[in-house]
Amino acid sequence: MIQQEITKRILILDGAMGSVIQEYGLDEKDFRGDRFQDLPGLIKGNNDILNLTRPDVIGDIYERYLKAGADIISTNTFNAQRISQSDYGLCDFVREINETSARLAKKAAEKYSTPGKPRFVAGSVGPMNKTCSMSPDVSNPAYRELTYDQALEAYMEQIGGLVDGGADVILIETVFDTLNAKAAIDAAVRVIDGRDIPIMVSVTISDAAGRTLSGQTLDAFLASVSSYPIFSIGLNCSFGARQMKPYLKELSRRAPYYISCHPNAGLPNSLGLYDETPETMAPQIAEFIDEKLVNIVGGCCGTTPAFIEKYAPLVVGKEPHQPVEKPTSLWLSGLELLNTGEATFVNVGERCNVAGSRKFLRLIKEKSYEEALQIARKQVEDGAMVIDVNMDDGLLDAKAEMVHFLNLIASEPDIARVPVMIDSSKWDVIMAGLKCVQGKSIVNSISLKEGEEVFLSHACDVKSMGAAVVVMCFDEQGQATSYERRIEIAERAYRLLVDKVGFLPQDIIFDPNVLAIATGMEEHNAYALDFIRATEWIHQNLPGAHVSGGVSNLSFSFRGNNYLRESMHAVFLYHAIQVGMDFGIVNPSAKVTYDDIPQDHLTLIEDVVLNRHPESAEQLMELTGETGNTSETSQTSSTSASLNLEERLQEALIKGNGEHLDDDLKEALAKYARAVDIIEGPLMAGMNEVGRRFGEGKMFLPQVVKTARTMKRAVEILQPFIDSGKTEGTGTTGNQRKVLLATVKGDVHDIGKNIVGVIMACNGYEVIDLGVMVPADQIVARAKEEHVDMIGLSGLITPSLEEMVNVASELKKAGLDIPIMIGGATTSELHVALKIAPVYGGPVVWLKDASQNPLVAQRLMADAEGYNEELNRTYAHLREQYIQEQQQLLSLDEARRRKTKLFE
Structure with a gap:
């Protein structure tokens, strides 16, 4: 039904659930209800539990948004999965929370639906409070606190409850880590299982560079999800409408989906509040609508039914955004986009392969991962557009090594910016690798050698992970070596993938087998030419598909003569690229190009590669004595x-x-x-x-x-x-300095705090992380027990600001003056000056971002007293400025009384 409506008109999504819940003045007993009296710890702030304890409040909020004109109301389930709910001990209630919330929403939606204006329920699926793509342990960047499988299981449980409760659409929102999002999409596809329930995805941009928190550009994110059956894609949270517009325009130009957008009510001000009003936001939203940028528009943090009431009339009679055509080229990504349609040839770095590089194998066996990463880094610096990683060796635990190395790569942005080719002959290794990468990667490889059943199973696995795939030209009869067998297998595999599995043609990369030539055996002489001919046929007859190959196999006969080998590769690629070979596993630092080869050498090598006459291979053998190994040069x-x-x-x-x-x-x-x-x-x-x-x-x-x-x-x-x-x-x-970190009571956000912990630990501090929802008394007790040198308080939502003041007061009551570092999206230097510093005796420092923490900590440890005096002078000045500004402002009644009279 929603698919039909969105083609006719722009739909209105509701606003923020949390912002409206705050209006009801609920306390701990409301969150506990009758069922959760014995639950330890505080649960106030866990809005999802209100579906069970105060369904009347949640139902009322749904109806308020529907009355305001919302076409889609989202369930009160943003954190309702067991990863987040484990902090409260509520894992056993996750499915009930989701199903109940969806039923409440469905009841309200049906009440307000009319034939001309049906209302819909979006099952809200948030990003979790842990990330699959970054390590919280500074000493082990390959460690993950959350795995893909854990996220997948948790999301399936949540989405199962939402679907059973009657959700019309699944909204995967506020995406900051694409790997988490991929798990959520995968879960949604599995739970929906062919039912008519669309999947909406909404990402949040976290910095001025237009990247997600996990480092991806918006284009890279689009590539990462490009293979999934997504109904709409959009932006929400982090920014207000004005700041979000450039990214929304970019999204609407590039994304082949319906477009959604639900921005915050502006950026938080210095006191953590939102300055935008319904009246000031509406004209900004109107720009989105008038410029045909959106199909679905609503609100995020700080927005209420009053905002939605202003948005609803803006869409009447307005033309919705028309999705662009799906790209015909293959989009891959690491932290950045690789659009293969913009590249004549995609060179895949081959050196991170234990089967092809003795040095890399040695480094992995010796656990010399830093040096192994240098090999990957060098390939990218030399121009590799994709990194091939293979850990298949009899003496290695290939699965463990693949996971470890890919997780390490994720911590190296200069490597992680490019896509990864996960290369293994073991399917469990490939699947383990796919679960480590947030970008869109390539699986190398699948084939028909074990028959169609296994081939289709593997293809479905790849599709469920949103990856592209290399298809080797093998079947039940073995490896294709002739032109005829190559094209026969390629056509069969293509039809199975496209017609039965639903693979996008551009996500298929054929490898027609690069085999060694000039081996001294006559039957091998045509291998290169037949590969080139098969490439041309695939390019002409299998629309959208790509061709790749492991180029170094070609010159296997001439190991030790790098100049000759590189010359052969250059000639082979020159001819293969002209007829459609657009991928290749190569050495990106190769020094010999086609134009570099002397004419007499070129003629001879082309004779061999193109199999021009039977004596050419023998003549090439004579050339080896002339060339030697001339490509080795010092750099x-x-x-x-x-x-x-x-x-x-x-x-x-x-x-x-x-x-x-x-x-x-x-x-x-x-x-x-x-x-x-x-x-x-x-x-x-x-x-x-x-x-x-x-x-x-x-x-x-x-x-x-x-x-x-x-x-x-x-x-x-x-x-x-x-x-x-x-x-x-x-x-x-x-002695190592100690820093205590905590997300204050009432707040479950800890991504920023975890980042601070990593950076502080990197700079030599012992980090004591108390986690989230930490009451003031626990912070005081641990600070005294551990004799910490500093305390870092984190909070993302506005109520955290008040709790930080409470923590500072309790620390002072305990006779402590330990330096406090304040961080979080809603915090500000002005708030510290006005609210926190005055109630505390020791230094209180506001930090704009995580990179500042070690610098501030170093100053605090060197001269806390002097730094505190400097801070107090700064804060006194800020308070004075603030007071002066407030004195210049009149009350609304006074301003009206003094209004200028135009006519007496």
């Missing part, structure tokens, strides 16, 4: 050599690359009087630059975390020298 880093010591140290932090850190720090120790001066000098200068770039949106979160790890390594190198030469007043001791 130096001119960029590094041109920088002075301080610039090199800063660059190491900014790039997060500690390859030369040991040598540079040894040089610095000879130059600086004290080791601590190195930290306070060039290293802190580098961290300051990182903070500046992050604040300007020129760096994003994974890069900041990587920088922090490099800083940690630098401090570890310098620590013995600091300990042996420490002096009074430096703020450095032989």
Whole structure:
């Protein structure tokens, strides 16, 4: 039904559930009801439980939004899955919460539906309070607190309840980690199981660079979900309408879906409140509508039925957005988009393959992962557009190594920006790898060698994970070696994938088998030519499909002669690309190009590759004595050599690359009087630059975390020298400083806090993380028990601000003056100056972003008293300014009394 309505008109989505719940003044007893009196801890703030304890309130909110004109009301289930509800001990009630909420909403929707204006229920599925794509453990970046399978199971339980309760559509919203979102989409597809229940997806942009919290660009996110059966895609949260509009325009130009948008009521002001009103927001929403950018429009944080009431008339008679055509090219992604339609040839880096690189195999066996990552990084720097990863070796636990290495890659943004090809002959390894990547990856590979049943099963697995797939030209009879067998298998596989599985043709990449030529066996001489002919046939007869191949196999006969091998690859690629080969697993650092080959060598090599005459292979053997191994050349880093010591140290932090850190720090120790001066000098200068770039949106979160790890390594190198030469007043001791972190009572958001924990741990601090919903008395008790040096308080929602004031008051009552660091989306320096600092005796510092924490902590530990005096002067000035501004403002009644009279 909703599919029919959206083609006729723009639909109105409701506003924020949480913002309206706050209007009812509910307390702990409302959240507990009769059923949850014995539940330990506080549960106020867990709005989802109100479906069971105060259904009258939730039902009333549904009806208020419907009266205001909403066509779609979303269920009160944003956090209603067991990952988030485990914090409250409510896992056993998850399905009931979702089903009850959907039933309440369905009852209200049916009450207000008319033949001319049907109303719909969207089952709200939030992002969870844990992420699949980042590690919370600084010492183990490959660790994940949440796995794909755990997320999938939790989402299936939640969505099952929503569907049973009567949800008309599933809304997967506020997506900040695409891997979490993929699990939610996968769960929705499985639960829906062919029923007429569309899937809406809405992502949130978290920084000025237009990226999600997990680092993806908007285009990369679109690529990641491009293979799923999605009804609409959109933006919500984080921004107000004005800030969201550029990204909405980008989305409407690129996304082949219906477009939704439900922005916040502007950005939070300095006190954590929303300044936009229904009257000021409506004209901004009208721009979305008039410019035909949307099909569904509503509100997020801070919006209420009063906002929706203003939006509803704006859509009357207005033409909805017309989705663009689906791209015919393959879209892949890491943190950034790779649109294969914009590339003549996609070169896949081959060196992270234990079967093809002895060095990489050795490094993996030795657990030398940092060096192994350098191989991946070098490939990207040399131009690899995709990284192939293969861990198949008899002495390796391939599944464990694949998961570990892909998780490590995710922590390296300069590598993770490109897509991954997950390469294995073991299906459990491939599936494990797919569950580690948030981007759209490539599976290498599936084939018909075990028959159609296994082939179709594997294809369905790949499709459920939103990946593209390499199809090897194998069948039950074996490997295709002739032109005829190659095209026979390719056509059969194509029809199965497109017609039976529903694969997008552009997500299919055929590998017609690159085989060794010039082996001395006559039957091998046509292998390259037959591959090229098959490529041309596939390109002409299987619309949308791509062709790839492992190019190094071609020259296997000439191992040891790199010049000749690279020349053969260059010739092969030159001819294959012309007829449609658009992927290839190659060495991106190869130095020989087609135009580099001397004419006499070129003629001979082309004779071999194109099988022009039977003697060409033997003649090529004679050429090996002339060429030798001439491609080996030494390389130096001119960029590094041109920088002075301080610039090199800063660059190491900014790039997060500690390859030369040991040598540079040894040089610095000879130059600086004290080791601590190195930290306070060039290293802190580098961290300051990182903070500046992050604040300007020129760096994003994974890069900041990587920088922090490099800083940690630098401090570890310098620590013995600091300990042996420490002096009074430096703020450095032989004991590790402790920082206590907590999301305050009433708030379950902890992504930002976890990031701070990672960065602080990277900078040498012992982090004590109390988690979320932490009452003030627990913070005080642990602070005293652990003798912490600093306390970090986090909160995302507005009520957190008041609780932070309470925490500061309780700390003071306990006789503590430990420095407090304040962070979170709704916090501000002005709020600290007005509300928190006045009730506390010790330093209270507001931090704009996570990158600032180590810098502030270093100042606090070096001279807390002096820093506190500086802060107090700043806060006094802010308070004075604020008071003056308030005195200049008149009350509404007074302003009306003094209005200018135009006519006497």
